[in-house]
Amino acid sequence: MNGMKKGIGAREALGLLKKGNDRYVRENARGDTGPERRLETARNGQAPFAAVICCSDSRSIPEAVFACGIGDLFVIRVAGNVIDDHQLGSVEYAADHLGVRLVVVLGHTHCGAVEAAIHHDPDGYVKTITDEVLRSIGNETDPLRAACLNAEGSVRRIEESLGIRKHESEDGLAVLPAVLDIETGRVRFLKEL
Numbered sequence: 001m002n003g004m005k006k007g008i009g010a011r012e013a014l015g016l017l018k019k020g021n022d023r024y025v026r027e028n029a030r031g032d033t034g035p036e037r038r039l040e041t042a043r044n045g046q047a048p049f050a051a052v053i054c055c056s057d058s059r060s061i062p063e064a065v066f067a068c069g070i071g072d073l074f075v076i077r078v079a080g081n082v083i084d085d086h087q088l089g090s091v092e093y094a095a096d097h098l099g100v101r102l103v104v105v106l107g108h109t110h111c112g113a114v115e116a117a118i119h120h121d122p123d124g125y126v127k128t129i130t131d132e133v134l135r136s137i138g139n140e141t142d143p144l145r146a147a148c149l150n151a152e153g154s155v156r157r158i159e160e161s162l163g164i165r166k167h168e169s170e171d172g173l174a175v176l177p178a179v180l181d182i183e184t185g186r187v188r189f190l191k192e193l
């Protein structure tokens, strides 16, 4: 990670995510996806304030749960929110070229990928996902604890692979695990800055 562009800091970004989630849960608040915002970001480019790696599950919508709109979040979606080279490349791009300083790995309750890893040994390409989940959850069989371990495992993978400078340093990148409760819409951060 070098030549990183400067965006808003990780702490400030975390505050925006928490506030957005609170507004979503309390008031069903939504981000700005209107035509003016669309035109503005198309003309002036994007400057998302955070990157979110989340599951492809249709009930887990990061822009919705953080009350974000066009241009706010750089989102990487893959079943089971697992990390491989393509996800790492996407994180690196967000940090180096878009100025993102906060990366959140957002797991969720009732995650099919996590439950498949616990209870089944799937075939085909699905196995590449459940094997990665298993590496993070080990022998854990409780779905919620496993979802937390899975998000934490993806955070470790990002930190180890990208040789991340910690957020305390000026140009560092903070990577945090979080879990979305798909019943309440509440996001719980498993680590703080």
Ligand SMILES: [Zn+2]
Binding pocket: 055, 056, 057, 079, 080, 081, 108, 110, 111, 112, 113, 114
């Ligand atoms: Zn899932």
